[in-house]
Amino acid sequence: MAKTKQRLKPRKPPATGVVAASPPPAASPPMDETPMWAIWCRRIAAAVLGGQVSYVAYFPSDSVLVESGDALWFCALSLIVWTLTMATQPYIRAFRPPGSAEAPRRISALLGNGLTLDVLVWTLAAWMMIAALASCPPGNLRQATNEAWVWIAAAAVLTAARRLLIDPPIRAALFSLCCAVATGMAVHALHQQWISLPQIRAEYLADPDAVLRAAGVDAPAGSAQRMVFANRLLDGGPTATFALANSLAAVLLVAVLAPLAILRGGSVANQSGTNAGSGWSRVLLLLLPVLGVAALFATRSRSALVACLLAGLWIWIRGGQSGEVKRVKLLAGAALLALSVSGVVLVALLLWGDDEWMAAAPASLEFRLQYWKATAHLLWDHPIVGAGPGGFQAMYLRYRLPIANESIADPHNFLFETLAAGGFVGGWLFVSASIACLMTCRRTATGVGAVNAGATNAGTVNAGTVNAGTVNAGTVNAGTVDGAAGTDASDELRADSLAGETRVVSRWMIGGACVSLGLVWSFALISGQLPDLQASVFAVPAAVAAGWLTHRSLRHLSTAQLRLLGSSILLAMMTHLTVSGGWTVPGVAMVIWLVTGSLCTVGRPRDGGNPGEATAAGEGQRRGKAALVAWSVGAVLLLCLRFESIIPVQQSQLALLRAEDAARRGLLSRVESETRRAVEADDWGFEAPRWRSEFLRGRLVELGNDPAVRAQWVASLETSLDRAGVNPTMLRAAGEQYLHLYQCFGQTADLDSAERLISLALFNSPTDLSLVAQAAMIAHERSDLRRARELAEQARWLSALGGNVVRDLGLQQILVVEKIGLPARRRPVSASIKDRFRQRLGGSGEPDSQPNRNNETSK
Numbered sequence: 001m002a003k004t005k006q007r008l009k010p011r012k013p014p015a016t017g018v019v020a021a022s023p024p025p026a027a028s029p030p031m032d033e034t035p036m037w038a039i040w041c042r043r044i045a046a047a048v049l050g051g052q053v054s055y056v057a058y059f060p061s062d063s064v065l066v067e068s069g070d071a072l073w074f075c076a077l078s079l080i081v082w083t084l085t086m087a088t089q090p091y092i093r094a095f096r097p098p099g100s101a102e103a104p105r106r107i108s109a110l111l112g113n114g115l116t117l118d119v120l121v122w123t124l125a126a127w128m129m130i131a132a133l134a135s136c137p138p139g140n141l142r143q144a145t146n147e148a149w150v151w152i153a154a155a156a157v158l159t160a161a162r163r164l165l166i167d168p169p170i171r172a173a174l175f176s177l178c179c180a181v182a183t184g185m186a187v188h189a190l191h192q193q194w195i196s197l198p199q200i201r202a203e204y205l206a207d208p209d210a211v212l213r214a215a216g217v218d219a220p221a222g223s224a225q226r227m228v229f230a231n232r233l234l235d236g237g238p239t240a241t242f243a244l245a246n247s248l249a250a251v252l253l254v255a256v257l258a259p260l261a262i263l264r265g266g267s268v269a270n271q272s273g274t275n276a277g278s279g280w281s282r283v284l285l286l287l288l289p290v291l292g293v294a295a296l297f298a299t300r301s302r303s304a305l306v307a308c309l310l311a312g313l314w315i316w317i318r319g320g321q322s323g324e325v326k327r328v329k330l331l332a333g334a335a336l337l338a339l340s341v342s343g344v345v346l347v348a349l350l351l352w353g354d355d356e357w358m359a360a361a362p363a364s365l366e367f368r369l370q371y372w373k374a375t376a377h378l379l380w381d382h383p384i385v386g387a388g389p390g391g392f393q394a395m396y397l398r399y400r401l402p403i404a405n406e407s408i409a410d411p412h413n414f415l416f417e418t419l420a421a422g423g424f425v426g427g428w429l430f431v432s433a434s435i436a437c438l439m440t441c442r443r444t445a446t447g448v449g450a451v452n453a454g455a456t457n458a459g460t461v462n463a464g465t466v467n468a469g470t471v472n473a474g475t476v477n478a479g480t481v482d483g484a485a486g487t488d489a490s491d492e493l494r495a496d497s498l499a500g501e502t503r504v505v506s507r508w509m510i511g512g513a514c515v516s517l518g519l520v521w522s523f524a525l526i527s528g529q530l531p532d533l534q535a536s537v538f539a540v541p542a543a544v545a546a547g548w549l550t551h552r553s554l555r556h557l558s559t560a561q562l563r564l565l566g567s568s569i570l571l572a573m574m575t576h577l578t579v580s581g582g583w584t585v586p587g588v589a590m591v592i593w594l595v596t597g598s599l600c601t602v603g604r605p606r607d608g609g610n611p612g613e614a615t616a617a618g619e620g621q622r623r624g625k626a627a628l629v630a631w632s633v634g635a636v637l638l639l640c641l642r643f644e645s646i647i648p649v650q651q652s653q654l655a656l657l658r659a660e661d662a663a664r665r666g667l668l669s670r671v672e673s674e675t676r677r678a679v680e681a682d683d684w685g686f687e688a689p690r691w692r693s694e695f696l697r698g699r700l701v702e703l704g705n706d707p708a709v710r711a712q713w714v715a716s717l718e719t720s721l722d723r724a725g726v727n728p729t730m731l732r733a734a735g736e737q738y739l740h741l742y743q744c745f746g747q748t749a750d751l752d753s754a755e756r757l758i759s760l761a762l763f764n765s766p767t768d769l770s771l772v773a774q775a776a777m778i779a780h781e782r783s784d785l786r787r788a789r790e791l792a793e794q795a796r797w798l799s800a801l802g803g804n805v806v807r808d809l810g811l812q813q814i815l816v817v818e819k820i821g822l823p824a825r826r827r828p829v830s831a832s833i834k835d836r837f838r839q840r841l842g843g844s845g846e847p848d849s850q851p852n853r854n855n856e857t858s859k
Helices: 002-008 036-058 072-092 115-134 141-164 168-206 208-215 224-235 245-272 279-299 302-318 324-352 355-359 361-381 392-399 414-457 489-527 533-554 559-576 586-599 613-665 668-681 687-702 707-724 728-745 748-764 769-781 785-803 833-840
Strands: 813-815 830-832
Touching (some): 036 072, 036 168, 036 489, 036 586, 072 141, 072 613, 115 141, 115 414, 141 586, 141 613, 168 208, 168 224, 168 245, 168 279, 168 489, 168 559, 168 586, 208 224, 245 279, 245 302, 245 533, 245 559, 245 586, 279 302, 361 414, 392 414, 392 748, 489 533, 559 586, 613 668, 613 687, 668 687, 687 707, 707 728, 728 748, 728 769, 728 813, 748 769, 769 785, 769 813, 769 833, 785 833, 813 833, 830 833
Antiparallel strands (some): 813 830
């Protein structure tokens, strides 16, 4: 029986034999050949994906820029990648996944297995768009849809990455690009920390007003706004191209973890005698995490440092060789390493750290708890869709705790941010997608482990080298380690062909990133809006060097080691985002989407044999239909994005830029025409009519309350309020415009309108100290002394909460509510709440003494 089995098994040619000595492999039927258009589309998809990595490095769309439309072109690129990938997937895929012979009509045979994850993430994205539409009003439709497109981009990138990142060489290229960007960010951050920020701080100390004017900040001397600005400038950390230091810290984690994973993989390979890395490359690799850690300390992000420590331990523990005996040693060593690292970090912080920074850690965590509690109250009132995408910042003010004083853009937690954007339905979809992701990741890891184990036992894996041109007998190319073990000669030739195309795709991905970098700088030169040139002189070469060095090392790592790197990055970033914002910031989230896609790939399929002619025709039809559906869906989404979002937002913003330029040159007629064009270009945006109303208010004051100008101003102001929805910030700004006119002309109608708008703003932001005081002064002007005193007592009570110095009534500014005349025509006249209370209501104007006040303003 053994002899019979031996005869049935085809004999492999010897290692020194000639492949031509064996019978040539049978020609594949026409349907087996991948069309050239599909191959080129897949290469372009990889290039665009690599280009996105470079693009978000310069345009991360941090903070509230997503709501303003800054990420719309990023969303367009994401949809292009998805369309090219899904339209070619039925042709790139090798006919059927393993086990598909029993169900040849399954859709997974065309689009890949693990479709549950794809369905869930796209359902979540669709629900976010539904929530955006359903939450307006009270939200603003433009802001809501702008953020909803980011959720669609997330689904597009994730599902495309699951199919583009199947092969280890492509994953290695992607991780090297991410590490290059992160290293460049680290160098940029250190340049800011040591050169740029000290220079700006010196300029501010010499002339604060000039720096404030350059930054476009209205903060009078002695105001809380100026104190907050000064604290953030003098005590804050670098941000590189981001708006917030915590967002930068999330990306810097990649610069630390990628070299550590490479070095850990190299140490394990050294123990087995298969590592070919040189000593100088290891020394250079050691410099990368040093830069990353230094930049992390500069950002002062405690959550990022903790996340980096946890992920580093994960790499050290999981990166070792398996075995029960060694596992005990690894765990013991991990505990010792954790204590050692913790001790070193603690001592370093005590010796060289900022005492105020460390002492503020409990308060920082307390602020997060306040954000989350307010978000829970918001969800209790709006359980279905929450605040909707882009609506959290406006709706949060209604639920902000009295002790809190900040206006935040997100809840500083990825789960609460998802719940706030999509309600409990969105949260349930996100949790379901996360579970499906974990199951798919585990199933993929188990399959890879089984393949690697089987190949190793058969003596067919040469893990230390990558064969660039031929497949020797008894070896498997490292780029195709995911393939099935024990293939015959024709399978080896086919695997070599696939590996060659895989290397081409990885080069296209790197080339796309380089082209994107060149285009960014070209457009910057043309527009005259250059990035930080001094920092880029150091950051760009460092990024290129880091990318080359890490790619040189990553392409030799096994699939398991690449998965370890991906899992460590995902662990670190999600740990950081547990207490930080950035979940919907493309510059941060892009890395999470790509890493998740690399961990949850659809898997490499196997050839199901040579089907008959009738089956081949059916397969061809199904592939064509699947590709046609992908092209159609992608085209519809891109058309909707372009005509409903990109064109209106871009035209409105360009018109506003022209209006601002005309205003600086004194061309008033052109300002009026450009602002009207900006308002008409975007029917959903409120920024253009708000800017126009500010301009017309200035003209109204200059012309002495001209009726025609007043009619235009009222129309523009009402348009901005109608489009903005229930936004306390916009309502207050509109009320203050009426108060400015009341200061100039003293008309009772303006005071009535101001009272109505300020009262509505106060209803939707009841814990705003200065808003309460402003309402009190309006009530006093209208001779409603009882309400004025009630509001004044409420303002004093709010000022005493939390012991925060920025709540001091002497620092909080409000508009003077009285007719002033000519002195108010240049700009509205403001004064401190303390002075206005003393002059109008009597008494000191201050609450009871608070000896424990602090100046904690933003952590």
